[in-house]
Amino acid sequence: MHEISLVSSIWKTLDATLSESELNALKLIRLKVGALANVEPILLDSAFQAITKNTRFDGVELRCTLIPATAHCESCKDIFPVNNYRFICPTCDQPTSDVRSGEEFLIENVEFSTEGEELNSNHKPNKSCAPIPNQ
Amino acid sequence: MCTNTQSVEPTVVNNHYHTHNHYVYNFNHGQAPGQPVAIPAHDHGHSHDHGHSHDHSPTNGNNEDIQRMISPHIGQIGANILSANDRDAAGNRQRMRNENILLINLISSAGSGKTSFLERTIEALDGRLKIAVIEGDLETERDADRIRKHGIQAYQIETGGICHLEANVVEHALSHLDTTGLDVIIIENVGNPVCPAAFDLGEDYRICMLATTEGDDKPKKYPELFRRSDLLVISKTDLIAHVPFSIEAATKEALEINHQLEVIEFANNDPSSVDPFIDILIDRVAKKKSHHHDHSHNHDHAHSHTHA
Numbered sequence: 128m129h130e131i132s133l134v135s136s137i138w139k140t141l142d143a144t145l146s147e148s149e150l151n152a153l154k155l156i157r158l159k160v161g162a163l164a165n166v167e168p169i170l171l172d173s174a175f176q177a178i179t180k181n182t183r184f185d186g187v188e189l190r191c192t193l194i195p196a197t198a199h200c201e202s203c204k205d206i207f208p209v210n211n212y213r214f215i216c217p218t219c220d221q222p223t224s225d226v227r228s229g230e231e232f233l234i235e236n237v238e239f240s241t242e243g244e245e246l247n248s249n250h251k252p253n254k255s256c257a258p259i260p261n262q
Numbered sequence: 263m264c265t266n267t268q269s270v271e272p273t274v275v276n277n278h279y280h281t282h283n284h285y286v287y288n289f290n291h292g293q294a295p296g297q298p299v300a301i302p303a304h305d306h307g308h309s310h311d312h313g314h315s316h317d318h319s320p321t322n323g324n325n326e327d328i329q330r331m332i333s334p335h336i337g338q339i340g341a342n343i344l345s346a347n348d349r350d351a352a353g354n355r356q357r358m359r360n361e362n363i364l365l366i367n368l369i370s371s372a373g374s375g376k377t378s379f380l381e382r383t384i385e386a387l388d389g390r391l392k393i394a395v396i397e398g399d400l401e402t403e404r405d406a407d408r409i410r411k412h413g414i415q416a417y418q419i420e421t422g423g424i425c426h427l428e429a430n431v432v433e434h435a436l437s438h439l440d441t442t443g444l445d446v447i448i449i450e451n452v453g454n455p456v457c458p459a460a461f462d463l464g465e466d467y468r469i470c471m472l473a474t475t476e477g478d479d480k481p482k483k484y485p486e487l488f489r490r491s492d493l494l495v496i497s498k499t500d501l502i503a504h505v506p507f508s509i510e511a512a513t514k515e516a517l518e519i520n521h522q523l524e525v526i527e528f529a530n531n532d533p534s535s536v537d538p539f540i541d542i543l544i545d546r547v548a549k550k551k552s553h554h555h556d557h558s559h560n561h562d563h564a565h566s567h568t569h570a
Contacts, residue, residue: 129425129426129460129461132424132426132428132457133343133344133460136343136346136347139346140341140343140346163486163489164460165457165459165460165486166460211482212482212485212489212518212519213518214489214519214520214521215518215521222517222521223521224520224521224522232342232343232344233341233342233343234341234343
């Protein structure tokens with residue numbers, strides 16, 4: 128539900144960073160989204176499409192890389208993947224809150240179209256923001 | 263999102279590796295926290311003159327160069343998207359530190375009993391701590407009015423449809439409160455167990471509430487709230503005989519997500535059920551004040567750890 132706010136934050140960040148001509152040439156935004164970031168990439172993409180529809184950013188693509196959750200076990204000194212929000216070491220059963228990845232919510236980079244290159248005006252909502260399987 | 267623990271290493275960016283087809287803008291949050299710093303990818307008017315990213319010899323290259331060889335248009339630096347909120351949250355945190363006020367963020371579904379919990383807390387405190395409340399709702403002053411009836415200062419935020427509070431809204435609310443002599447400000451977030459969890463408001467302490475009427479399977483359904491909270495209040499325990507809810511099962515599941523979570527039970531018809539929370543409040547307020555004291559007097563206290 129808060130995806131509209133998140134999309135707004137993405138645009139605020141870009142607006143504060145890019146020049147007007149760069150914004151006009153924007154083609155692709157790459158995000159890193161951690162599994163613990165409380166961000167649902169598919170909903171984020173829907174919100175993004177809804178907000179950019181019929182604006183100059185219509186057709187800009189949002190692409191998310193999902194970062195899996197990992198945590199560190201103090202006893203085993205081991206980093207393990209966190210599945211199903213189980214923050215318990217699979218080796219020694221010790222609980223941990225030492226998260227090592229999965230909280231990211233970053234703009235990794237953006238791409239611009241070059242002169243003469245048209246933005247895809249027939250942009251269809253795509254699945255590019257879907258979580259990458261087994262990642 | 264109490265903390266942002268992204269460990270993105272700032273990397274020096276050279277732009278002459280860009281091909282003439284694309285260029286890439288990189289964002290950097292390494293230097294000024296929360297302040298995206300642009301590294302202009304285009305301010306080399308001659309960047310296209312290079313044309314060939316492989317012009318750079320990899321013989322003296324490091325992993326960075328190799329990465330560029332593979333993906334010449336991918337930058338390696340990230341900007342935290344919530345940096346603006348985090349910056350505002352840090353501002354609230356600094357202000358509360360300066361004023362020695364404990365700031366609490368209370369989050370749960372709509373109707374789980376947040377306002378009742380605050381009312382019973384205010385009654386049980388009986389003036390022992392000076393408290394104020396910030397209420398977040400989509401519409402109406404109803405919750406603030408309920409608090410004010412107890413003689414407590416309350417500021418109502420009507421979000422007009424927004425499903426959560428953000429730090430800048432709380433900053434605005436704080437500017438409307440008379441904070442003189444306050445010990446605690448409790449923010450009652452918009453009734454929603456999902457979205458508010460993502461936004462740090464600058465609080466010292468986060469409480470999540472789960473009513474027995476909601477079902478004991480909720481911690482894993484809305485895990486981020488439980489992961490990012492300090493205290494779980496299981497409410498409506500007076501209804502336990504009428505609902506299929508196991509306090510043990512809910513607690514076990516919540517602790518699997520966050521083993522540091524404290525858990526207490528609350529029944530609106532049992533005023534003494536807030537007593538454990540009153541103890542926590544008094545303890546936290548004392549810690550906050552002593553922490554501030556420690557910082558304001560940097561010389562050695564032999565016993566400073568006794569109240570740390």
